[in-house]
Amino acid sequence: MDAFKTHTGTALPLRRSNVDTDQIIPAVYLKRVTRTGFEDGLFAAWRNDPEFVLNRPEHEGVSVLVAGPDFGTGSSREHAVWALMDYGFRVVISSRFADIFRGNSGKAGLVAAEVDADVVEKLWGVVEADPSVQVTVDLEGCTVTAHDLVAPFRIDDYTRYRLLNGLDDIGITLGEEQLISDYESTRPSWKPVTL
């Protein structure tokens, strides 16, 4: 995974709450066995509408998504994160994320930045007034900046540490393999096995 320290780009104001993972990428796109190429499924149903905000020419090349509360609810599909990243998004900003989506983001390298609800409103206002505004997301300082708006965001410390250093989660855990083996030696014999 590439390290993420700071990112600057234009933003997409998505004025919707409860953007569930079926909207981010419908199930029909989940049949693939590859890990890339999911950008065509991103917001597939909504993109049929030429007026959908992502189809607007002034939002071409966006890389920061600013959405309403409860973003990423529903299924566990990591394809939702892959679709956002494959499309070019590096950051999603919302006042509340679903747990699994937030976890998947941290694993795949997408920054899920949680801000207060009024910050989302202000960002929407700034971006809608000037779609070309450059939004900077600084993971070291945990701030989001757009014009004269500077606001803090929240992300859990461990995810932040891994993203800043571009670390592979599995590699870190395998470094503790002895602890895992020690634990396994204490498991009761009646615990079920599949083989």
Place this chain on the structure above:
Amino acid sequence: MGKTLAEKVWDEHVVRSGAGHETAQPDLLYIDLHLIHEVTSPQAFDGLRLAGRRVRRPDLTLATEDHNVPTLDIDKPIADPVSRTQVETLRKNAAEFGVRLHPLGDVEQGIVHVVGPQLGLTQPGMTIVCGDSHTSTHGAFGAIAFGIGTSEVEHVLATQTLPQARPRTMAVTVNGSLPEGVTAKDLILALIARTGTGGGQGYIVEYRGQAIEELSMEGRMTVCNMSIEWGAKAGLIAPDRTTFDYIEGKPEAPKGADWDAAVAHWRTLVTDDDATFDQEIVLDASELAPFVTWGTNPGQGVPLSERVPDPQDFSDEGDRVAAQKALEYMGLTAGTPMREVKVDTVFVGSCTNGRIEDLRLAAEVIKGHKVAADTRLLVVPGSVRVRLQAEAEGLDRIFHEAGAEWRGAGCSMCLGMNPDQLAPGERSASTSNRNFEGRQGKGGRTHLVSVPVAAATAVAGHLASPGDLAAAPAQPFETKES
């Protein structure tokens, strides 16, 4: 100070505590059972191959085919080539990495969350994960069970552990008894309507109280299954005699002295009297009624006896806008009685309501009636075992005689990854768990309902409860051409 049930199970699985860790790494949690299906696993196995890693504990891993599989012509190759490739990829991966797989055609095949419990692999006090958000179902046995993404699937395959931040705890206490005709599904839909889809976010929820204790294991699974629909990390219920009776004798349940040792431990898995929860919600079961959704998230629901709400009545602006958008998508007019909403397709099935009790309940309501002329009823058992049991009890004949379609096992129309989908604009009453836009097929409109409401709706042709049928003569509609 005492511990909650969730804290006890969590603490028993901590391989390495996150307390005071220099890089803020959370607890490293051991996983007792890893369930796998074809949709969220191929990229995880690919990751293992690329890194030259093996599956650490294939003996704690079980795979089944469920999301993509057809429910018709199941003895033939899967017609959709993309679905077929995904299923075949799971077969190759299971063979290469030594994982037990129950493929299409196998007697143990079915929805992963139906198969685990019926095999007896789901037991109290376990940690269970799966690349599927409805893994919360297994919490009904007093296990900590939650859905994970594909990166985490790869992590569990490689290490049998997951780094996990310790969630907060919440108690949902449901006092009193559910009234006649009100089910576990109505209970959880009413709870989600009250809390919203984010109300449980960050919590492991323990459901407790008289109404929960009175539920069967299958009802408890329905409640825990939909924990994710109000955002909870997991939902669980303390194991009791009902739990032990359900597990005893199942193929993978402990036997002999192991059984006694297991039960002795399981009896300790209750929240201590002096334990405290970070949050508590109390419901009165006697006030609950059959519940249906009108919108496009599971929190947008009302009792069946009420009307489609008016967006203007929502005080929160976000809720108002969401309600407006939902009514547009659903093609509903504010003020319409829910009972007057005509339904094209009724789906009985899914990991929420596709177990044998659900099919018995549906058959009981539908017996002696016919499915309405302009409506179709799809009955999809959650597993092959459920299907065989239903057929042994003659339930399939009741469905056939009513004009319903009796299908093979799988996720089916819950998410429409197989051919069982709604057409654009088609309206369903569904015993599944999500009414998101396009969930059951592009442009499809979903009303989440209980099993009795689903069965009664199939007969009436509009949203209805079994009581509505009793008021009318049986077979009031012409039967469908077969």
